[in-house]
Amino acid sequence: MNSSPLEIGLFASSGLLLFLYSVGRLALALRQVAGPRMQDILHRFTRSVPLAILTGTVVTTLLDSSSVVIILAIALVSAGALPFRNSLGVVLGANIGTTISSQLFAFDLGQYAAVAMLPGLLLLSLSKKRGGRTAGRALFCFGLLFFSLFLLGEAAAPLKEYPGVQAWLLQLETPLRGAGAGALLTLLIQSSSATLGMAIKLADKELLTLPAGIAVMLGAELGTCSDTLLATMGRGRPALKTGLFHLFFNIVSIALGLLLIAPFTALVLRLASHADVARQLAHAHVLFNVGGVLLFAPLLPLCQRLLDAWLPDNEVPQAASAQPQAA
Template sequence: MHSSSILSIVLLAVSGLVLFLYAVSRLALALRQVVGERVKNALDRFTKTVPMAILAGTVVTTLLDSSSVVIILAIALVSAGALPFRNSLGVVLGANIGTTISSQLFAFDLGQYAVVAMLPGLLLLSLSKKRPGRTAGRALFNFGLLFFSLFLIGEAAAPLKDYEGVQAWLLKLENPVRGAGAGALITLLIQSSSATLGMVIKLAAKGLLTLPAGIAVMLGAELGTCSDTLLATVGRGRAALKTGLFHLGFNLVSITLGLLLIAPFTALVLRVAGQADVARQIAHAHVLFNVSGVLLFAPLVPLCQRLLDAWLPEQEPGAPVLALPAR
């Protein structure tokens, strides 16, 4: 592999990744500006029961296109006393379902048509004199930019099929632990499980990643996404910390089961989506994994609440701090 070829591939791939991360953050910001207060009201109003909280988390995550944003918002509301701790657990579960919508969209090859969204968005952003119009334009432009950035990543990856060393390394990701470790590390570094999944789906679409490797990396990405939500709990009180710990515990248990059962799970994905291409199979695997995890945990929410409350009981305002007697 020539050094100039390596450099051009790396530069194009990194450019696509930078654009993706920018588009995701700006799209989430624009959507929050459009539906921000409505989201808070919806989370307060439609989270009275666990099923309703799961549904609310799913819908809001689909609208905002970021499970991390929704979970961090839930943590902030819990910290402010605007959302009961128990209700936030259902929101966390729903957010894990809502984030699978992104992977389904990424599996469509829409990058070459990105201008259809970007051009009207740019015109709205430039010509609109009112804030709602500019915000809508920003959201539309960044939605198109999201798919264009994935297109760049895919184009950068295409030449890698000609290099046996790269193919051999990617095949090693079929090892569940190695693949999950790579997914967790990448997500931890770039702070976006959506970006990790987007790259996985595009590599699979170019014939560089197999289904077992894609599933393993996907499992790791689910773990890596816990980092930003745990950071959001710092200094926000015990109720917010318990919400973050529930998210971590949910992912740890789900991922552990996923790794232990990865062979039958892969067989299930092939049975459900065997006629689809590998990119679409990975997107379907993401849906099956997250929905299965939510179905497993939903009946356990009251138990999880009691365990976390017993481990981290709320301190009453003004309660004295008992000091241990000196020895």
Template sequence: MNSSVLSISLLATSGLVLFLYAVSRLALALRHVAGDRVKGILDRFTRTIPAAILTGTVVTTLLDSSSVVIILTIALVSAGALPFRNSLGVVLGANIGTTISSQLFAFDLGQYAVVAMLPGLLLLTLSKKRQGRTIGRALFCFGLLFFSLFLIGEAAAPLKQYKGVQAWLLKLESPVRGAGAGALLTLIVQSSSATLGMVIKLAGKGLLTLPAGIAVMLGAELGTCSDTLLATVGRGPAARKTGLFHLGFNLVTISLGLLVIGPFTALVLRLAGQADVARQIAHAHVLFNVAGVLLFAPLLPLCQRLLDAWLPDQPRPAPALVGEPAA
């Protein structure tokens, strides 16, 4: 039994390591492909709240990481290239865009990963142009993403035989316990996508119920705030306000989600009762984040005023008059 547990642990850990590597390299490759276009898009198409939300959704879908988009937004706000008020809609849109990943994870694409990995590897090794190698790296990492989840799922399958593991996973149906586990796991691996990927794969293997999956998903939404808050360290008030808005948005929506988790689970079952549990969790992720955005979108002007009052922008020093010594 000990050798079986060790084999399962090693295979699952290997899958998780590959997943985290693929996520980080994929985000980096996509940022290189997009280049300065993303900055131009964020500056040009965020003038109104609906446009900012749509832009955040699209950019996050393309870059496959809400954290990358929010951190990039914080950097632009800090540099004065993006007004603070425009960043709020981008943050909301990023929360919608990240749900596309969970929808993709619910598909069992691991066995077809070579379809993306092989051409990606050929481009990466044979292309003489940097752009071609970058595209190849993105393709390879995209395939590696699903192959790593396949490894995690295969490692988790034998856990059905262990009653102790099943009993522990059933305890995650407790909203507070499940959310705490999701937040802690996300803090450790620094990736809500990894947490959701594992949740969806465990559900696909029959190891996780829908209530437990939703509870862990809510915790993962909170845990993902850690890296964006770190991105605000040492930056000005405007950048810190963007990070605090992201934290506040998640705290409020997660608290509401935990309060109504019973009716919310029933709603997901009513809308997606014919789907398997893995797909139901993916649908719950979309429904929860979209509902949170719809709740907060009308409140963005109020949120801006409250944050401006709490952390007022530092006044810029007035230029010295000609012939007058600077202070």
């Protein structure tokens, strides 16, 4: 049975709203469960670049949000609990950890969402301890996340019947147009994971090609810098430098990705030739982010020196020199 554009729009909107709600609530619940511990881990286990990258990867995987981890790092840098140079490794690690979400999205888990939602709802309703209720909320939202993606996919399926929609989605194969769409969508919904999730579901329904999906992915990486930059406002120069490094890392990585998108797409096809397009896009996300981290990791000392030269930490010395005059 054919669906009208209005029915498709309402169905897709319901799935998208559920998805955004579940992403936000899941991140909040995970922060309540593990946030303070993760903050302590970021403070203690970032003494070397490899350890900082590993820590950023693990914490992002557990909290399911690279933005949350980078904002945590910015807060610690601002408080003086984390040296600026150590935060750079955390930023790189967060970019690896966020690829776990795309791998999960590529699995068709929506039909099994009740396996997580039911015990989560029972914990949320019956647990007398706050920790149990929070864990139940996280489990319920985890299941709801995949159920909402399932709804998005089902809503998108009838779009194959509309040549105009297919023609517009094919236009996203143009790298700059696809990246612009990904960046704009991420800015609007404030979640690169949501953008990637929708792209993967469109690819799963054969509505989005791999080159178009990769272009959207590159744009989403840029759009996610907005909230971390906002988090640096009023936090001092060390925190600002962490946010600027995140922006600089993404701009350089995305520029290289756009310039090399044809050979990169060919590489993904060669490595994952037997996978479907959704899985290929998830693999492309991992390959792109890990490649960017491997490129930047040896350059961290240089990046630190350049940012220190551009924004020297002269706020404290000025305050110290002003004290004797006041006295």
